[in-house]
Amino acid sequence: MGGGERYVDYITQSLQTVEGFDQAIFTIGPDDQLFLRNGIPIRVLKNESSQPGMTNALSTFLWRELSGFDLVHIHQCLTLFGAYSTAVVRSLKIPTVGTDLGGGEDQQMLRGRGVELLDGVVSISQYAHNLLGSYFKGPHEIIIGPVDTDRFSSTSVNAIRNPREILCVSRILPHKGIDRVIAALPASLSLTIVGRVYHQSYYELLCKMAEGKNVRFILEANDDTLVDIYNRSGVFVQASTARDVFGNNIAKPELMGLTTLEAMSCGLPVLVSDAGSLPELVTDARFGRVFFSHDDLVMLFQEIADGVWPGPNAGEFARSHVISRHGLNAIGIRLADFYKRTVARQKKQGNDIANSVSH
Amino acid sequence: MILRILFLTNLYPPLILGGYEIACAQTAEAMRNRGHEVQVLTTWSHIPQREAIPDWVHRRLDLHWYIPHVPNHTLEVRDLHSAVCSSYANTLHLLDALSNFRPDVVSAWNLTGIGGLAMMDLMNYLEVPWTLYLGDRVPVDIATNVPDDVKGIFNARGGEVYERAHIFSVSRNLLDEIELMSNITFPQGADIVAGWVDLAQSLPHQPYLQNGKARFVAASAIYQHKGTDLIIEASAQLQASGVDFSVDIFGEGDLPRYIDMVKRLHLQDRIRFLGSRPYADLLKAYAGYDAFLCPTWERDPFPFAPLGAAGCCTPPILTRNCGTSERMVDRVHCIKIERTTDDLARAMAEVAAGRVDLEKMGRAGRRLVEGDLSFERHIQKMESAFQECARPWEMPDDPTLPLLLFLKHNLSVRLRFG
Numbered sequence: 001m002g003g004g005e006r007y008v009d010y011i012t013q014s015l016q017t018v019e020g021f022d023q024a025i026f027t028i029g030p031d032d033q034l035f036l037r038n039g040i041p042i043r044v045l046k047n048e049s050s051q052p053g054m055t056n057a058l059s060t061f062l063w064r065e066l067s068g069f070d071l072v073h074i075h076q077c078l079t080l081f082g083a084y085s086t087a088v089v090r091s092l093k094i095p096t097v098g099t100d101l102g103g104g105e106d107q108q109m110l111r112g113r114g115v116e117l118l119d120g121v122v123s124i125s126q127y128a129h130n131l132l133g134s135y136f137k138g139p140h141e142i143i144i145g146p147v148d149t150d151r152f153s154s155t156s157v158n159a160i161r162n163p164r165e166i167l168c169v170s171r172i173l174p175h176k177g178i179d180r181v182i183a184a185l186p187a188s189l190s191l192t193i194v195g196r197v198y199h200q201s202y203y204e205l206l207c208k209m210a211e212g213k214n215v216r217f218i219l220e221a222n223d224d225t226l227v228d229i230y231n232r233s234g235v236f237v238q239a240s241t242a243r244d245v246f247g248n249n250i251a252k253p254e255l256m257g258l259t260t261l262e263a264m265s266c267g268l269p270v271l272v273s274d275a276g277s278l279p280e281l282v283t284d285a286r287f288g289r290v291f292f293s294h295d296d297l298v299m300l301f302q303e304i305a306d307g308v309w310p311g312p313n314a315g316e317f318a319r320s321h322v323i324s325r326h327g328l329n330a331i332g333i334r335l336a337d338f339y340k341r342t343v344a345r346q347k348k349q350g351n352d353i354a355n356s357v358s359h
Numbered sequence: 360m361i362l363r364i365l366f367l368t369n370l371y372p373p374l375i376l377g378g379y380e381i382a383c384a385q386t387a388e389a390m391r392n393r394g395h396e397v398q399v400l401t402t403w404s405h406i407p408q409r410e411a412i413p414d415w416v417h418r419r420l421d422l423h424w425y426i427p428h429v430p431n432h433t434l435e436v437r438d439l440h441s442a443v444c445s446s447y448a449n450t451l452h453l454l455d456a457l458s459n460f461r462p463d464v465v466s467a468w469n470l471t472g473i474g475g476l477a478m479m480d481l482m483n484y485l486e487v488p489w490t491l492y493l494g495d496r497v498p499v500d501i502a503t504n505v506p507d508d509v510k511g512i513f514n515a516r517g518g519e520v521y522e523r524a525h526i527f528s529v530s531r532n533l534l535d536e537i538e539l540m541s542n543i544t545f546p547q548g549a550d551i552v553a554g555w556v557d558l559a560q561s562l563p564h565q566p567y568l569q570n571g572k573a574r575f576v577a578a579s580a581i582y583q584h585k586g587t588d589l590i591i592e593a594s595a596q597l598q599a600s601g602v603d604f605s606v607d608i609f610g611e612g613d614l615p616r617y618i619d620m621v622k623r624l625h626l627q628d629r630i631r632f633l634g635s636r637p638y639a640d641l642l643k644a645y646a647g648y649d650a651f652l653c654p655t656w657e658r659d660p661f662p663f664a665p666l667g668a669a670g671c672c673t674p675p676i677l678t679r680n681c682g683t684s685e686r687m688v689d690r691v692h693c694i695k696i697e698r699t700t701d702d703l704a705r706a707m708a709e710v711a712a713g714r715v716d717l718e719k720m721g722r723a724g725r726r727l728v729e730g731d732l733s734f735e736r737h738i739q740k741m742e743s744a745f746q747e748c749a750r751p752w753e754m755p756d757d758p759t760l761p762l763l764l765f766l767k768h769n770l771s772v773r774l775r776f777g
Contacts, residue, residue, distance in 0.1 A: 048508050050774055060511025063519070080773070087512055087767050091484055108773070114766045117759055 003258050004101035007124065008075050012040050014146040014332035021336065026065060028057035028081065055079035055103045062088045071343050073097045077118065078132075079104035086117050095119045095346040097339070100132055102255045110135050120342045122335070124256040125277030131252060139345070141338045144280060145326030147261045152227060154267030154319060159231035161315075164189050164305070167233035167268070169226065169259045172197045172206070172219075174244035177273060181239045182209045184297040188305040190214035194221050194229060205245065227266065235304055236263035239297070240275040254278050264288070265322045267315030271300055286311060287318035362749055364390055365462035366399040367453065369422060369472040374404035377580060378554060378663025379494035381638055383468040385557060386492075389738045390745075391415070400456045402473060419452045424472045440775055443504045445513075446474030447768040451761060453478050457487060463749035465489040466741075467524070471500050477768060479520050480513035484763075485755070488748040490525040490741075492552070493533055495660050502541035509771045518543035525748045527552045527741065529661030530682035536658060550744060553686045554663040556670040557734040560639035562646040564672035564721055573604040573711035576648040576673065578641055578664045579655065581612030581632070586654030586678070586698070591617065593654075593704035595624045602711045606630045606652065609641060638667075645671035649717055650710045653677035654696065654703050669693060670728030672721030676706045686732060692724045 008025065015021050016038070025042045033044035045059035058081055066072055072089045076082050077098030083106050089096045098118040108114050113135065115121070121140040123129035129142055166185065170176040172195050179202075185191050191210075196219060197203045207217075221229065230236070240254045254276030261281060263270055270288045272278035282288025287310065291297045303309040324330060366387045370380040391397045398415050402422035412418070423441040457465075465487055470478060475497065482489045491497075498521065502510075510516050526549035528534050538544050579585040590606060597604055606629060608617075614632055621630045636644065641664075645651065651668030653675050661682035665675035669692055677684060679695040689695040694715065696702040709715050730736075 048511065050506060050508050051777070058508060058511070060508065060516040063511070063514045063516075083766060083770055084512065087763065087770055090763050091480070091514065108766060108769050112766065112769060113762055117763055117766065
């Protein structure tokens with residue numbers, strides 16, 4: 001699963017921590033399927049789109065399947081899938097909440113103002129909301145996370161942490177800025193890079209840059225391995241960039257750094273770049289620092305090498321922060337409240353119309 | 360109960376292609392005459408109109424396929440999309456009409472050419488009571504000319520878009536054809552409201568076979584599918600047999616082709632092309648003919664013209680399984696034929712030879728039209744259906760509704776054209 005799918009998985013889990021909701025997930029795939037995940041039915045509808053690409057997938061059976069729901073939350077609302085689903089859900093007169101997970105910039109939804117058909121927007125960061133905010137002026141909520149803090153936990157494995165071990169977890173893509181981490185890495189620190197290769201020439205560049213440095217790549221890691229690695233590392237780095245090493249400008253480089261939150265949940269202090277939403281994740285220098293340039297990162301690495309930063313309780317601060325702000329229950333409560341307010345607002349509008357007609 | 364009825368139709372007189380548009384206009388006028396408040400939303404007409412256009416007829420819609428000199432098969436796909444699927448401007452005009460007029464019921468007729476699918480979807484969304492008069496296979500046109508994923512935008516993957524409509528059909532044959540070609544059934548049922556004739560303008564019939572000559576008449580679009588070839592070829596057979604007869608053909612169409620054909624077969628003294636005439640003038644003209652020729656294609660849902668002729672005591676010779684045949688009994692009200700030159704020629708020869716009691720058949724035809732197929736009876740039936748359908752509905756105070764329509768229209772264009 002990519003970040004978008006994990007986000008949906010997480011927020012449905014978060015809503016499960018709050019009473020009063022029945023949930024189902026509808027998605028599009030090559031064939032019809034129905035299965036349960038964490039007790040939530042997942043209905044895969046067969047893709048009927050004439051357009052190639054998963055973000056262009058759609059199903060006309062949404063008309064039938066969605067009927068009867070009190071609210072529909074459309075993820076990836078800035079795609080053709082999102083636009084189509086918005087049209088169907090609004091036609092069914094069901095309150096609709098949308099979220100952009102970075103899958104597209106559908107111009108019908110943005111410049112065509114399709115987003116105004118949404119009754120509410122949940123953004124995964126202030127940065128994400130700023131991208132949408134000039135088009136959508138209605139009710140919105142910024143919900144960063146959630147993270148499964150039980151699964152991503154410092155106590156879940158009995159590992160010994162190496163304070164000089166730097167960790168990067170991300171797909172190996174140029175805009176993730178891994179080259180910047182290798183370039184700034186001093187001889188006194190080691191670096192582990194976990195993630196699949198999505199860009200072969202970038203990976204080859206990284207390998208070349210890593211020569212003579214203490215760098216290792218783990219290209220395949222399941223969730224258990226990942227948690228173990230989080231618990232053995234000293235500091236997590238997410239170095240995403242709006243301009244990659246090849247000179248390409250990147251739109252929406254990081255709407256939400258989920259791996260950063262997962263690392264913090266495991267008790268890892270973090271370094272993040274100033275790209276996208278990443279600075280929003282580290283609100284306290286005791287557990288997180290933001291770097292703006294190569295020199296900044298070199299300086300921060302030096303602080304780590306010298307034992308100046310992070311402090312002895314940085315990991316606890318990080319985890320405590322994530323649990324209170326980004327944990328499943330914390331997010332579930334906020335999400336439930338937003339959903340309820342959205343439904344109530346729609347009902348009130350419906351009653352107002354009915355009253356005006358009867359008068 | 361006095362109703363507010365909005366008629367929605369692609370064509371409206373004086374621009375007509377056939378009986379469908381005339382039937383719509385007659386129904387709208389009849390409803391007005393019965394005291395109902397009527398508005399018609401239709402398309403432009405380029406035909407010069409001698410009388411002032413009534414203020415209750417609003418010609419605001421654009422027509423996306425009718426260009427007289429361009430055959431339909433040369434239509435660009437984009438025009439076809441606007442014609443059968445979605446025309447945003449037309450959908451907005453309907454929204455305006457619904458918002459301003461607040462009809463108790465919408466009477467939809469032929470929606471081809473005006474983006475009918477999006478319009479039906481809008482009526483369903485607003486839960487406006489609406490009826491659909493099927494005088495042709497409009498659902499098939501939509502089903503076969505709109506890709507499935509595009510239909511889905513308007514909840515029209517199957518027959519869902521029609522489920523809230525009260526369906527009228529001119530014939531059972533037409534409903535069967537729609538089901539066969541598009542799998543669309545109408546589980547809510549459909550009222551068969553066959554064609555009708557308003558005989559107010561008709562004249563008493565003149566004596567039959569005057570001076571031993573058979574006078575045949577035809578009135579339709581002049582094309583092969585309407586049987587013009589068959590009429591000319593059968594006339595050639597009659598002429599070769601030495602029968603004394605004439606054929607007058609009213610209507611417009613591919614005249615150059617048929618004038619040449621008549622000339623080639625040396626039928627200039629037998630066959631005349633008399634152009635189109637107002638409906639009332641046609642009814643008056645039928646009184647001077649012995650039989651009406653209608654060898655139309657089998658799938659003609661319900662040609663109105665032979666019914667008008669029957670009502671004027673001019674027996675029709677018509678294709679055995681066209682829609683109108685459902686309502687008439689062979690050798691009682693009409694002569695039914697297989698759609699072949701030989702069978703048509705045989706029937707014409709029978710008439711010319713005096714082997715058919717035309718007077719008796721003419722009287723039977725008139726009785727049928729004055730009874731079961733009378734204008735009054737059908738109007739009564741439709742009025743009752745409108746009364747049953749009518750119920751209060753709410754126009755939502757929702758400024759985003761045009762946006763929803765815009766999104767759907769643009770999605771339809773995008774999915775179709777990329």
